[in-house]
Amino acid sequence: MMSRILNTEVVVPVIERLVKKACCELNDNVMEAFRSACEQEESVLGKETIQILIENGEYAKREQMACCHDTGAAVVIMEIGQNVAWEGKPLKEQVNEGVRQGYEKGNLRKSMVADPLERVNTNDNTPAILHTEIVEGDTVTITVMPKGGGSENMGAFKTLLPGQGIQGVKDFVLEVVKRVGGNPCPPYIIGIGVGGTMDKCAVMAKKALIRPIGKRNAKPLYAELEKEILDAVNNTGIGPLGMGGRITALDVHIDYYPCHITALPVAVNFQCNAARQATETI
Incomplete structure (x- = not known):
């Protein structure tokens, strides 16, 4: 099979979208789990708490606001088909550009410090925590998972x-x-x-x-x-x-x-x- 050639710049808008979507929209699987948990919860206070989480998730999606103020470290997981060949700028650089644009355009909190001991904020939430895996095929699947402290x-x-x-x-x-x-x-x-x-x-x-x-x-x-x-x-x-x-x-x-x-x-x-x-x- 011939290689599918991708320019690394294609990941920038994808990651930008994923950052904003992940931070503002809890997916249907999570929201349904909340509703099921609310039915199963035996504590009155516990039920009230889960109901607030449901309302918060619905409001965040409707208003396109972060569902939590801690918008986390940007964990990016890429499953890269073995028949994909890259050209252009370094992939890691483009991943970070996508994260940068997502957090800046989404008005999301920036939580990354450049050095764990010097503690100076990078002010754009980069670098991402990037995990890559080579899989079969010629597609690239990208998951963004913001991870709060x-x-x-x-x-x-x-x-x-x-x-x-x-x-x-x-x-x-x-x-x-x-x-x-x-x-x-x-x-x-x-x-x-x-x-x-x-x-x-x-x-x-x-x-x-x-x-x-x-x-x-x-x-x-x-x-x-x-x-x-x-x-x-x-x-x-x-x-x-x-x-x-x-x-x-x-x-x-x-x-x-x-x-x-x-x-x-x-x-x-x-x-x-x-x-x-x-x-x-x-």
Whole structure:
């Protein structure tokens, strides 16, 4: 198959659109999850809290305003077909230009500092946190997932001993959930990476957040573990926005990868109730 040649400039307007859409429009999957959670919530205050989140999401979309003031770090995930060949300026440069335009034209808060110790704001929310993956085909699928500090700061990683197995994974996730309490702004989604190396595991946990709420892992072992962890989290009593109640998590998504014989890596990444993402394919 001949290569499909794309100029990297094509990603700029796409990412600009995705930034603004993600920040202002919670997708139908998230809004339906809110409505379902509101029906299931047993606490009066919890129900009121979820109803406010529903109204906030509807208002943000209608008025094209950010659904949360923390418009996050711009996580950009690109699935690039192996038959795509690039020309033009460096791809990373164009990704950042798309992010820059999206945050500036969308009047969105700029939250990135150029150096983690010197703490000087870049004033355009670049650079993006860019993840690329080579896949089959000749298309490019781009997902923008703005990641706010409240949820991102609560993530955790641990290398368990292999003998700790499934119970060890469950125990670690519940330990993290109880420790962070309401800080990740529940009801949230929990992304869990199991296996790989430390870096691979963390990326899997992040990417797991993209999966639609209600869609289980294709492997029955992990699908069952997702349901078990979800039930356990929703029995902690943390509740919506940490105010107490039944619905602490909207869903739990696990991705896994082969790992070394000596290790059982586990990463936990939270996505707050402002579960923002938007995707487009070129």
